[in-house]
Amino acid sequence: MPKIDDSFLMNHTCLRIKDPKVSVPFYTENFGLKLLKYLAFDDFSLYMLGYEDETTKGKNWSAREGVLELCHNHGVENDPEFKVNHGNGPEHRGFGHICLSVDNIQVVEKKLLDNGVKFQKKLADGRQKDIAFALDPNGYWIELIEHGIGKVEAKTDITSYKFNHSMIRVKDPKKSLDFYRNVLGFKVLSTHEFPEAKFTLYFLGYEHSKDFSEDSVDRSLKASKQALIELTHNWGTESDPEFKGYHNGNSTEGGAIQGFGHTCVSCKDPAALCKQIEEEYGDEVKWSLKWDQGNIKKIAFVNDPDGYSIEILGYDLFADSANL
Numbered sequence: 001m002p003k004i005d006d007s008f009l010m011n012h013t014c015l016r017i018k019d020p021k022v023s024v025p026f027y028t029e030n031f032g033l034k035l036l037k038y039l040a041f042d043d044f045s046l047y048m049l050g051y052e053d054e055t056t057k058g059k060n061w062s063a064r065e066g067v068l069e070l071c072h073n074h075g076v077e078n079d080p081e082f083k084v085n086h087g088n089g090p091e092h093r094g095f096g097h098i099c100l101s102v103d104n105i106q107v108v109e110k111k112l113l114d115n116g117v118k119f120q121k122k123l124a125d126g127r128q129k130d131i132a133f134a135l136d137p138n139g140y141w142i143e144l145i146e147h148g149i150g151k152v153e154a155k156t157d158i159t160s161y162k163f164n165h166s167m168i169r170v171k172d173p174k175k176s177l178d179f180y181r182n183v184l185g186f187k188v189l190s191t192h193e194f195p196e197a198k199f200t201l202y203f204l205g206y207e208h209s210k211d212f213s214e215d216s217v218d219r220s221l222k223a224s225k226q227a228l229i230e231l232t233h234n235w236g237t238e239s240d241p242e243f244k245g246y247h248n249g250n251s252t253e254g255g256a257i258q259g260f261g262h263t264c265v266s267c268k269d270p271a272a273l274c275k276q277i278e279e280e281y282g283d284e285v286k287w288s289l290k291w292d293q294g295n296i297k298k299i300a301f302v303n304d305p306d307g308y309s310i311e312i313l314g315y316d317l318f319a320d321s322a323n324l
Helices: 020-031 105-114 173-183 219-223 270-284
Strands: 009-017 034-040 044-050 067-073 095-102 119-121 132-135 141-146 162-169 187-194 199-205 228-234 260-267 286-289 299-303 309-314
Touching: 009 020, 009 309, 020 034, 020 044, 020 067, 067 260, 095 228, 105 119, 105 132, 105 141, 162 260, 173 187, 173 199, 173 228, 187 219, 260 270, 270 299, 270 309
Parallel strands: 009 067, 095 141, 162 228, 260 309
Antiparallel strands: 009 260, 034 044, 044 067, 095 162, 119 132, 132 141, 187 199, 199 228, 286 299, 299 309
Protein backbone atom coordinates (compact mmCIF):
# COMPACT_ATOMS: atom_id res chain seq x y z
CA MET A 1 0.00 0.00 0.00
CA PRO A 2 1.37 3.47 -0.86
CA LYS A 3 2.44 5.59 2.09
CA ILE A 4 -0.48 7.76 3.18
CA ASP A 5 0.40 10.66 5.47
CA ASP A 6 -1.80 13.23 7.16
CA SER A 7 -1.52 15.66 4.24
CA PHE A 8 -3.93 13.58 2.13
CA LEU A 9 -7.33 15.13 1.47
CA MET A 10 -10.08 14.98 -1.11
CA ASN A 11 -9.68 18.30 -2.83
CA HIS A 12 -12.38 18.73 -5.45
CA THR A 13 -15.10 17.37 -7.69
CA CYS A 14 -15.24 18.54 -11.31
CA LEU A 15 -18.47 19.20 -13.22
CA ARG A 16 -18.72 20.50 -16.78
CA ILE A 17 -21.04 23.48 -17.24
CA LYS A 18 -22.57 25.37 -20.12
CA ASP A 19 -22.41 29.00 -19.00
CA PRO A 20 -20.26 30.25 -16.10
CA LYS A 21 -22.21 33.51 -16.00
CA VAL A 22 -25.16 31.39 -14.89
CA SER A 23 -23.53 28.57 -12.91
CA VAL A 24 -21.04 30.54 -10.82
CA PRO A 25 -23.64 32.98 -9.40
CA PHE A 26 -26.02 30.07 -8.85
CA TYR A 27 -23.58 28.46 -6.42
CA THR A 28 -22.22 31.62 -4.83
CA GLU A 29 -25.56 33.36 -4.27
CA ASN A 30 -27.69 30.36 -3.31
CA PHE A 31 -25.18 28.30 -1.36
CA GLY A 32 -22.48 30.72 -0.21
CA LEU A 33 -19.57 29.13 -2.08
CA LYS A 34 -16.71 31.54 -2.81
CA LEU A 35 -14.71 31.80 -6.03
CA LEU A 36 -11.27 30.70 -4.79
CA LYS A 37 -9.49 30.60 -8.13
CA TYR A 38 -10.18 31.28 -11.80
CA LEU A 39 -7.88 29.55 -14.26
CA ALA A 40 -8.07 30.36 -17.98
CA PHE A 41 -6.55 28.14 -20.67
CA ASP A 42 -6.77 28.29 -24.46
CA ASP A 43 -9.93 26.22 -24.88
CA PHE A 44 -11.43 26.06 -21.40
CA SER A 45 -11.62 27.78 -18.04
CA LEU A 46 -11.86 26.42 -14.50
CA TYR A 47 -13.76 28.02 -11.64
CA MET A 48 -12.72 26.72 -8.22
CA LEU A 49 -15.42 27.26 -5.61
CA GLY A 50 -15.23 26.51 -1.90
CA TYR A 51 -16.19 27.55 1.60
CA GLU A 52 -14.02 29.99 3.56
CA ASP A 53 -13.47 29.86 7.30
CA GLU A 54 -10.67 30.53 9.77
CA THR A 55 -9.01 27.19 8.97
CA THR A 56 -8.81 27.82 5.22
CA LYS A 57 -7.80 31.48 5.01
CA GLY A 58 -4.57 31.88 3.11
CA LYS A 59 -4.53 28.30 1.81
CA ASN A 60 -4.15 27.64 -1.89
CA TRP A 61 -7.26 26.15 -3.51
CA SER A 62 -5.45 22.82 -4.04
CA ALA A 63 -4.54 22.55 -0.35
CA ARG A 64 -8.19 22.57 0.73
CA GLU A 65 -10.88 19.94 1.00
CA GLY A 66 -14.39 20.32 -0.38
CA VAL A 67 -13.76 22.35 -3.54
CA LEU A 68 -16.20 22.35 -6.47
CA GLU A 69 -14.50 22.73 -9.85
CA LEU A 70 -16.73 24.03 -12.67
CA CYS A 71 -15.21 23.39 -16.10
CA HIS A 72 -16.32 25.60 -18.99
CA ASN A 73 -15.31 24.70 -22.55
CA HIS A 74 -15.20 28.00 -24.38
CA GLY A 75 -18.07 28.61 -26.79
CA VAL A 76 -20.56 26.02 -25.52
CA GLU A 77 -22.61 28.80 -23.93
CA ASN A 78 -23.55 29.88 -27.47
CA ASP A 79 -24.40 26.36 -28.67
CA PRO A 80 -28.16 25.71 -28.44
CA GLU A 81 -27.53 21.96 -28.77
CA PHE A 82 -25.06 21.73 -25.89
CA LYS A 83 -26.10 19.86 -22.76
CA VAL A 84 -24.42 17.82 -20.06
CA ASN A 85 -25.07 14.34 -18.73
CA HIS A 86 -26.15 14.69 -15.11
CA GLY A 87 -25.78 10.94 -14.63
CA ASN A 88 -29.28 10.06 -13.52
CA GLY A 89 -31.11 9.48 -16.80
CA PRO A 90 -32.27 6.11 -18.12
CA GLU A 91 -29.02 5.76 -20.09
CA HIS A 92 -25.37 6.49 -19.33
CA ARG A 93 -25.85 6.54 -15.58
CA GLY A 94 -22.87 6.85 -13.28
CA PHE A 95 -22.27 10.01 -11.27
CA GLY A 96 -25.27 10.73 -9.08
CA HIS A 97 -25.01 14.02 -7.23
CA ILE A 98 -23.06 16.37 -5.04
CA CYS A 99 -24.32 17.01 -1.51
CA LEU A 100 -24.34 20.15 0.60
CA SER A 101 -25.09 19.97 4.31
CA VAL A 102 -26.83 22.95 5.90
CA ASP A 103 -27.89 24.16 9.33
CA ASN A 104 -31.67 24.37 8.79
CA ILE A 105 -32.87 22.42 5.78
CA GLN A 106 -36.49 23.58 5.87
CA VAL A 107 -35.48 27.23 5.78
CA VAL A 108 -32.94 26.56 3.05
CA GLU A 109 -35.50 24.76 0.90
CA LYS A 110 -37.95 27.68 1.18
CA LYS A 111 -35.20 30.19 0.38
CA LEU A 112 -34.17 28.26 -2.72
CA LEU A 113 -37.75 27.88 -3.92
CA ASP A 114 -38.31 31.62 -3.41
CA ASN A 115 -35.18 32.21 -5.53
CA GLY A 116 -36.61 30.12 -8.35
CA VAL A 117 -34.37 27.07 -7.86
CA LYS A 118 -35.91 23.91 -9.31
CA PHE A 119 -36.10 20.69 -7.32
CA GLN A 120 -35.92 17.03 -8.28
CA LYS A 121 -37.27 16.14 -4.82
CA LYS A 122 -38.64 18.42 -2.13
CA LEU A 123 -38.64 17.52 1.55
CA ALA A 124 -42.31 16.60 1.44
CA ASP A 125 -41.89 14.23 -1.51
CA GLY A 126 -41.34 10.51 -1.11
CA ARG A 127 -40.58 8.56 2.04
CA GLN A 128 -37.42 10.37 3.15
CA LYS A 129 -38.56 13.67 4.63
CA ASP A 130 -35.12 14.79 5.81
CA ILE A 131 -33.39 15.14 2.44
CA ALA A 132 -34.10 17.12 -0.72
CA PHE A 133 -32.56 17.33 -4.19
CA ALA A 134 -32.21 20.71 -5.87
CA LEU A 135 -31.21 21.08 -9.52
CA ASP A 136 -28.43 23.34 -10.74
CA PRO A 137 -28.65 25.20 -14.09
CA ASN A 138 -27.13 22.23 -15.93
CA GLY A 139 -29.46 19.67 -14.38
CA TYR A 140 -26.98 18.24 -11.87
CA TRP A 141 -28.61 16.98 -8.68
CA ILE A 142 -27.62 18.68 -5.42
CA GLU A 143 -28.60 16.67 -2.37
CA LEU A 144 -29.42 18.76 0.69
CA ILE A 145 -29.02 17.32 4.18
CA GLU A 146 -29.00 18.95 7.60
CA HIS A 147 -26.01 19.02 9.96
CA GLY A 148 -27.84 21.20 12.49
CA ILE A 149 -24.71 23.03 13.67
CA GLY A 150 -25.77 26.31 15.31
CA LYS A 151 -29.33 25.79 14.12
CA VAL A 152 -31.69 28.67 14.87
CA GLU A 153 -35.43 28.36 14.32
CA ALA A 154 -36.69 30.02 11.11
CA LYS A 155 -33.16 31.15 10.14
CA THR A 156 -30.17 29.89 8.20
CA ASP A 157 -26.52 30.91 8.33
CA ILE A 158 -24.96 30.41 4.90
CA THR A 159 -21.47 30.43 6.44
CA SER A 160 -22.25 27.11 8.13
CA TYR A 161 -22.84 25.21 4.87
CA LYS A 162 -20.47 22.40 3.88
CA PHE A 163 -19.67 20.49 0.68
CA ASN A 164 -20.38 17.12 2.25
CA HIS A 165 -19.96 14.49 -0.47
CA SER A 166 -20.02 13.43 -4.10
CA MET A 167 -21.88 10.26 -5.13
CA ILE A 168 -20.88 7.78 -7.82
CA ARG A 169 -22.42 4.39 -8.64
CA VAL A 170 -20.12 1.37 -8.61
CA LYS A 171 -20.50 -2.10 -10.10
CA ASP A 172 -18.55 -4.19 -7.58
CA PRO A 173 -18.15 -2.71 -4.08
CA LYS A 174 -15.36 -5.11 -3.12
CA LYS A 175 -13.17 -3.94 -6.01
CA SER A 176 -14.06 -0.29 -5.42
CA LEU A 177 -13.44 -0.41 -1.68
CA ASP A 178 -10.12 -2.18 -2.22
CA PHE A 179 -9.07 0.54 -4.64
CA TYR A 180 -10.09 3.58 -2.59
CA ARG A 181 -8.81 2.13 0.69
CA ASN A 182 -5.58 0.47 -0.44
CA VAL A 183 -4.45 2.57 -3.41
CA LEU A 184 -5.58 6.03 -2.25
CA GLY A 185 -5.83 5.60 1.51
CA PHE A 186 -9.48 6.43 2.11
CA LYS A 187 -11.25 5.02 5.17
CA VAL A 188 -14.81 3.70 5.30
CA LEU A 189 -16.70 6.07 7.57
CA SER A 190 -20.10 4.38 7.44
CA THR A 191 -22.14 1.81 5.53
CA HIS A 192 -25.90 1.91 5.04
CA GLU A 193 -27.87 -1.00 3.64
CA PHE A 194 -31.37 -0.66 2.20
CA PRO A 195 -32.65 -4.24 1.73
CA GLU A 196 -36.11 -3.24 0.49
CA ALA A 197 -34.62 -1.17 -2.32
CA LYS A 198 -31.63 -3.52 -2.75
CA PHE A 199 -28.77 -1.05 -2.57
CA THR A 200 -25.93 -0.15 -0.21
CA LEU A 201 -24.18 3.16 0.41
CA TYR A 202 -20.53 3.37 1.44
CA PHE A 203 -19.21 6.73 2.68
CA LEU A 204 -15.45 7.17 2.43
CA GLY A 205 -13.13 9.94 3.49
CA TYR A 206 -9.70 10.69 4.90
CA GLU A 207 -9.28 10.07 8.63
CA HIS A 208 -5.69 10.28 9.80
CA SER A 209 -6.09 9.55 13.50
CA LYS A 210 -4.45 6.28 14.54
CA ASP A 211 -7.41 5.69 16.85
CA PHE A 212 -10.01 5.90 14.08
CA SER A 213 -12.15 2.77 13.64
CA GLU A 214 -13.67 2.23 10.22
CA ASP A 215 -17.44 2.12 9.81
CA SER A 216 -17.93 3.97 13.11
CA VAL A 217 -19.23 7.41 12.06
CA ASP A 218 -22.90 8.05 12.77
CA ARG A 219 -25.21 10.06 10.51
CA SER A 220 -24.98 13.25 12.56
CA LEU A 221 -21.19 13.34 12.57
CA LYS A 222 -21.04 12.34 8.90
CA ALA A 223 -23.31 15.28 7.98
CA SER A 224 -20.89 17.71 9.64
CA LYS A 225 -17.95 16.66 7.45
CA GLN A 226 -16.67 17.79 4.07
CA ALA A 227 -15.11 16.07 1.07
CA LEU A 228 -16.51 12.55 1.32
CA ILE A 229 -17.17 10.07 -1.47
CA GLU A 230 -20.41 8.10 -1.49
CA LEU A 231 -20.22 4.81 -3.38
CA THR A 232 -23.67 3.49 -4.34
CA HIS A 233 -23.97 -0.22 -5.08
CA ASN A 234 -27.16 -1.54 -6.64
CA TRP A 235 -27.25 -5.18 -5.63
CA GLY A 236 -26.51 -7.72 -8.33
CA THR A 237 -24.56 -5.59 -10.78
CA GLU A 238 -21.30 -7.25 -9.75
CA SER A 239 -22.55 -10.68 -10.94
CA ASP A 240 -24.82 -9.66 -13.84
CA PRO A 241 -23.20 -10.64 -17.18
CA GLU A 242 -25.60 -8.30 -18.99
CA PHE A 243 -24.64 -5.25 -16.96
CA LYS A 244 -22.42 -3.05 -19.13
CA GLY A 245 -21.09 -0.82 -16.38
CA TYR A 246 -21.50 2.84 -15.52
CA HIS A 247 -20.68 5.92 -17.54
CA ASN A 248 -17.55 7.61 -16.18
CA GLY A 249 -18.66 11.12 -17.17
CA ASN A 250 -15.94 11.56 -19.79
CA SER A 251 -16.64 8.95 -22.47
CA THR A 252 -18.58 9.78 -25.65
CA GLU A 253 -18.77 6.16 -26.73
CA GLY A 254 -22.19 4.91 -27.82
CA GLY A 255 -23.62 8.39 -28.16
CA ALA A 256 -22.96 9.32 -24.53
CA ILE A 257 -22.42 12.94 -23.59
CA GLN A 258 -20.05 14.23 -20.95
CA GLY A 259 -20.85 15.78 -17.58
CA PHE A 260 -19.06 14.79 -14.39
CA GLY A 261 -15.31 14.97 -14.87
CA HIS A 262 -13.47 13.61 -11.85
CA THR A 263 -12.78 13.71 -8.15
CA CYS A 264 -9.37 14.75 -6.84
CA VAL A 265 -6.89 13.74 -4.16
CA SER A 266 -4.33 16.29 -2.99
CA CYS A 267 -1.24 15.69 -0.87
CA LYS A 268 2.15 17.27 -0.19
CA ASP A 269 4.10 14.81 -2.38
CA PRO A 270 1.88 13.69 -5.27
CA ALA A 271 4.84 12.58 -7.38
CA ALA A 272 5.83 10.06 -4.69
CA LEU A 273 2.26 8.76 -4.49
CA CYS A 274 2.06 8.18 -8.23
CA LYS A 275 5.45 6.45 -8.24
CA GLN A 276 4.44 4.18 -5.38
CA ILE A 277 1.16 3.24 -7.08
CA GLU A 278 2.98 2.33 -10.29
CA GLU A 279 5.65 0.34 -8.48
CA GLU A 280 3.21 -1.61 -6.32
CA TYR A 281 0.31 -2.19 -8.71
CA GLY A 282 1.80 -1.98 -12.19
CA ASP A 283 -0.77 -2.74 -14.89
CA GLU A 284 -3.44 -3.55 -12.30
CA VAL A 285 -4.14 0.18 -11.97
CA LYS A 286 -5.04 2.17 -15.08
CA TRP A 287 -4.15 5.80 -15.73
CA SER A 288 -5.83 8.43 -17.88
CA LEU A 289 -2.70 10.54 -17.49
CA LYS A 290 0.52 9.63 -15.74
CA TRP A 291 2.32 12.09 -13.50
CA ASP A 292 3.64 15.23 -15.18
CA GLN A 293 3.02 13.94 -18.74
CA GLY A 294 0.16 16.21 -19.84
CA ASN A 295 -0.09 19.76 -21.13
CA ILE A 296 -0.76 20.85 -17.57
CA LYS A 297 2.22 19.76 -15.50
CA LYS A 298 2.40 18.37 -11.96
CA ILE A 299 -0.88 16.43 -12.14
CA ALA A 300 -2.00 12.87 -12.90
CA PHE A 301 -5.30 11.07 -13.42
CA VAL A 302 -5.74 7.52 -12.14
CA ASN A 303 -8.82 5.40 -12.91
CA ASP A 304 -10.87 3.50 -10.36
CA PRO A 305 -12.35 0.04 -11.19
CA ASP A 306 -15.41 1.61 -12.86
CA GLY A 307 -13.32 3.95 -15.01
CA TYR A 308 -14.00 7.13 -13.01
CA SER A 309 -11.01 9.52 -13.01
CA ILE A 310 -9.33 10.70 -9.83
CA GLU A 311 -6.93 13.61 -10.27
CA ILE A 312 -3.78 13.62 -8.15
CA LEU A 313 -2.07 16.94 -7.43
CA GLY A 314 -0.14 18.90 -4.82
CA TYR A 315 -0.86 21.72 -2.43
CA ASP A 316 0.85 24.38 -4.55
CA LEU A 317 -0.67 23.89 -8.01
CA PHE A 318 -1.09 27.30 -9.71
CA ALA A 319 -0.52 28.95 -6.36
CA ASP A 320 1.40 31.81 -7.96
CA SER A 321 -1.03 32.52 -10.80
CA ALA A 322 -3.42 35.41 -10.26
CA ASN A 323 -7.15 35.20 -10.85
CA LEU A 324 -7.90 36.62 -14.29
